[in-house]
Amino acid sequence: MTIRLKVNGETREFNGDPDTPLLWVIRDDLGLTGTKYGCGIAQCGACTVHVDGVPLRSCSSPVAAMPGRAITTIEGLSSPVAKAVQKAWIELDVAQCGYCQSGQIMSAVALLEKKPKLSDRDIDLAMAGNICRCATYQRIRAAIHLASKRLASGDPP
């Protein structure tokens, strides 16, 4: 059966098992490999995408649930908040191996879209589902605060 998806603003089609996790459709069928497989059981956050603007673990969602919804992957981030986050990430050299960082960025962008002004506790609670084996957590936190500060002061992204 053909499933029509809206991914990063484009209409794409998937012809396969409707129970296929969205993650594999994104990576294997649509060729968008920025979203990573880390665990497959919603424990690591590496597979995080946005669906209708909110984070979703794509390893734990069937593609059959996606028609009519707007999916955004790391490749498709473009909002002012996303640009501020990406800029902060680069400036503070957040990534080490980089594997978890797509998911980290997706969660961070969603957090700042909802809570532009935030505390360390807000960051702890929102980012608790994104793990980093290289332990870049302090730089992730600093980058989120930096992006928040820049967005508040209206700095160009």
Add this chain to the structure above:
Amino acid sequence: MHPHSPLVVRGPDDRGASALRCTTCHGVANFAPSGVPGHPVWHMAPREMAWQGRALAQICEQIKDPRHNGGRTLAQILEHVAHDSLVGWAWRPGGSREPAPGTQEEFGALIAAWIESGAACPVGH
């Protein structure tokens, strides 16, 4: 029992923190490929309904107390436990999860009988 992994909190509306909502991971139904359980309204019961650390007598009294049971009458409590599908999930959790003992229907019958016989609570337990 063990803590939820990843570490999550109920948040202001019992549905999670900003950017880490229950629905970030939990879908409208159990999803076998990841083993993540699901339901259309997956969420925590309100804080005032918590049972942990309470004695049996306290739990019994709070089930009857509208301040702790979502403002429900006993008839509404019966309807909730006997027919609510998220409550009912406990008996059909799927995957390798152990179901609650009995069935929701049996549980509803027990609650109905308890209500009919005066909804008494144990003393001092």
